[in-house]
Amino acid sequence: MQSSISSRYELLAAQLQRWMGLYGYERLETPILQPADLFLTRAGDQIVARLFTFDHGGKQFALRPEYTSPAMSHYIREGMTAPVRWQFSGSVFAEAEDSTRQQHYSIGAEAIGWPSRLADAEIVALAVRGLQNVSLTDVRVHIGHIGLLLALVSRHLSDSRLVRFLLNHAYLLREPDGDARIRAQLDRLVSGRWDVSEATGESPSPAIMDALLDALERSQLMGGRTREDIQRRLQRKLARAEARPQLEAALALLRELTALEGNRAGVMPALRELAGDDEVAQALLAEWEQTLNGCERLGVATECIVVKPALSRNWDYYSGPVFELHGGGQHTGGGGRYDDLARLLGATKPVPAVGFAYYVDDMLAALPALPTKAASWALHANGITTALANWLDVLRGRGIAISVQPGAGTLRVSESGELIVGDRHFQLDDADTAAAWLEAQS
Amino acid sequence: MRHVMLALPSKGAIAEPALSFLADCGLRVEKPNPRQYTGSIPALPEVDVLFQRVIDVAYKVAEGTAPLGITGLDVVAEYGSDELIVVHPDLRFGQCRLVVAVPEAWIDVESMLDLAEVALDFREVHGRNLRVATTYPRNTRQFLHASGIHHFTIVQAEGAIEAAPTIGHADIIVDLVQTGTTLRENHLKALPDGVIIESQACLIGHRRTMLADPEVRETTRRLLEHMDAALEGKRHMQVTANIRGADPAAIARLVAANPLTRGLQGPTLAPIYGAEDGWYTVTIIVPSTTLLNAIEYLRSIGGVQAAATPVRYVFLERSPTYVALLKRLSG
Known part of the structure; x- marks a missing residue:
């Protein structure tokens, strides 16, 4: 079972690799074993909790759960400045209850160092048409824009961590009890013992805070934090407890954006109206329209594009357009622009980057038929004679896959050195004819 | 006779309690030479006792050197392996909790969610990870990740973990807490939702x-017969009361009518030979938790002069823990 899946994988990988090669994407190999910090840095809750980690020699290592961080890390470490187009394919790992589901195949591409106007549409088109190229049916791409989403939500909410938290949980709004669940999460974040204002109906008194902070002066133990650190965070916490109305407004906006999805012609005018006279939002919207135009010019049919303004991926480093790929009834991939990752990985300058990955196991599930592998001939013999060895050599030299098997069978070499297939006999001098005949049979 | 090795903790919080627990079970441990690491249990002559550090008890059992041992659930969670199974999870001593504790001065931190944000602040403001001192790296790592805290460094330390923040080795600790006194003395506070292991x-x-x-x-x-009987005994009281009635069977029916006073099987009645006829002594075993309710029911049906005495051992038909163990081994 496993071997048949992996050979189907190889066939699919070969097709996709060739496809991405046509767009100028070169293979990048990165180590399977990486420093764990590389993946922990991204603060993406979901993947980090399922990371395979090991301690060795006092250092923590992880099996790569994806290719994007290793690729960006390679770019930074090598001190590269010229833009690159890279493709990858191989195994990635994530802990799962079912131990046979812990290793997955991943295939995808990263365009690093290219400006948005050149690379974004290209990556989307490459990804969508790649799916169509391997004959997946009903291919759709759901596109959102994290930059625009952040700009719109931040109009209501200034606490950047609250905004991120809200976006990371926005997917809940699509589920039946989503509203209650998102509120339960927010309650944990914004209330608690410091919700003084709610208890007294008044703003927290500066005197109370001063008294609390004075108590700190007497404590010897600060655990690596300064009085200012604690004071700053306490103020942020208090402000959060008072930010309920703003939070409600942001949540209402998110709900509105979630409801807003469909084709470009329907969604974009509504978004323009929502952005109003917000210049930043209008600029991002115009840029997003450019990307969508580019996608269509590069061959993504209008009806394949579903605009989803509230689409937010789970990883914190996405900054621009983000997308999900669907095909054959499966969720077959995803990607987006992630200009913030380089800085998180220690780069001194920002590095523009966009990429995507196919979820290969789901693609294979959606692809029932793949061309079967070219058959290999079995040459039956009980020992290696010179004549046999000569035949193997000339046939392999002419591109015929052939291996030796014990016992009797249709294909053999006679004592006089002829190749015998059923009732046909070939002389070594006429190896070309033999090869052509075998080729035609397989 | 073959000898079966039982590994017991030689020092630490559960060493002495383990010996008194075994003595309570009728399994007094004899240690002929205080400088040696072996002992015996006269009530179970086939058992050789081996004294080890509490973590080494788990190692010795995991590798099979000792087929049996007494240690803490925390040690099992941190150092356990597939070959090590918990035979009895509830010996009712050595209770403690593995908790996340932060400096008292962190008045803004009241929950793991607060701590998660402080960990982000450490990264952004101080450019370094939150440092956590612990002897439980495996459980600490798992728990922190599950709480959404990913930027931390484990500082492995031996003993006196609670001093690590004072010395400056760490910012917070993950350690065992019994009463919380040690934490308070070191100006630390446990987070209410930071309990990793009970x-x-x-x-x-x-x-x-065990299988072979x-x-x-x-x-x-x-x-297990000894342990179950002693633990079961601690949960029960023997109650006697005097009741007057013409027919002993009628009295017995009345007593057994209430589940509180049914006892393990039913009441025992014995006639009292004294001044007046028709007095009987009822004897029943009742759960300690409902002792007063049982006495009050006996009173309501005419019982007087009730007395309750502790029960040392209650042997059920078979040791329930052993039955459960066999089921697990075969499953």
Whole structure:
């Protein structure tokens, strides 16, 4: 079972690799074993909790759960400045209850160092048409824009961590009890013992805070934090407890954006109206329209594009357009622009980057038929004679896959050195004819 | 006679309590030479006792050197392996909790969610990870990740973990807490939702040896008979009361009518030979938790002069823990 899946994988990988090669994407190999910090840095809750980690020699290592961080890390470490187009394919790992589901195949591409106007549409088109190229049916791409989403939500909410938290949980709004669940999460974040204002109906008194902070002066133990650190965070916490109305407004906006999805012609005018006279939002919207135009010019049919303004991926480093790929009834991939990752990985300058990955196991599930592998001939013999060895050599030299098997069978070499297939006999001098005949049979 | 090794903690919080627990079970441990690491249990002559550090008890059992041992659930969670099984998880001593504790001065931190944000601040403001001192790296790492905290460094330390923040080795700690006094003395506070393990003493065993060796299983059975009987005994009281009535069977029916006073099987009645006729003494075993309710019911049906005495051992038909163990080993 496993071997048949992996050979189907190889066939699919070969097709996709060739496809991405046509767009100028070169293979990048990165180590399977990486420093764990590389993946922990991204603060993406979901993947980090399922990371395979090991301690060795006092250092923590992880099996790569994806290719994007290793690729960006390679770019930074090598001190590269010229833009690159890279493709990858191989195994990635994530802990799962079912131990046979812990290793997955991943295939995808990263365009690093290219400006948005050149690379974004290209990556989307490459990804969508790649799916169509391997004959997946009903291919759709759901596109959102994290930059625009952040700009719109931040109009209501200034606490950047609250905004991120809200976006990371926005997917809940699509589920039946989503509203209650998102509120339960927010309650944990914004209330608690410091919700003084709610208890007294008044703003927290500066005197109370001063008294609390004075108590700190007497404590010897600060655990690596300064009085200012604690004071700053306490103020942020208090402000959060008072930010309920703003939070409600942001949540209402998110709900509105979630409801807003469909084709470009329907969604974009509504978004323009929502952005109003917000210049930043209008600029991002115009840029997003450019990307969508580019996608269509590069061959993504209008009806394949579903605009989803509230689409937010789970990883914190996405900054621009983000997308999900669907095909054959499966969720077959995803990607987006992630200009913030380089800085998180220690780069001194920002590095523009966009990429995507196919979820290969789901693609294979959606692809029932793949061309079967070219058959290999079995040459039956009980020992290696010179004549046999000569035949193997000339046939392999002419591109015929052939291996030796014990016992009797249709294909053999006679004592006089002829190749015998059923009732046909070939002389070594006429190896070309033999090869052509075998080729035609397989 | 074959000898079966039982590993016991030689020092630490559960060492002395383990010996008194075994003595309560009728399994007094004799240690002929205080400088030696071996002992014996006269009530179970086939058992050789081996004294080890509490973590080494788990190692010795996991590798099969000792097929049986007593250690803490916290140790099992941190150092356990597939071959180590918890035979009795509830020995009712050595209770403690593995908790996340932060400096008292962190008045803004009241929950793990607060701590998660402080960990982000450490990264952004100080450019370094939150440092956590612990002897439980495996459970600490798992728990912090599950709480959404990913930027931390484990500082492995031996003993006196609670001093690590004072010395400056770490920012917070993950350590065992019994009463919380040590934390308070070191100006630390436990986070209410930072409890990683609720621990107590447990009996552990080596799975393969238990499966393969009938003699080890028999020793385990005898050990569990003592332990279950003693633990069951602690949960029960023997109650006697005098009741007057013409017909002893009618009195017995009345007593047994209430589940509180039914006893383990039913009441025992014995006639009292005294001044007046028709007096009987009722004897029943009742759960300690409902003792007063039982006495009050006896009063309501005419019982007087009730007395309650502790029960040392209650032997049920078979040791329930042993029955459960056999089921697990075969499953």
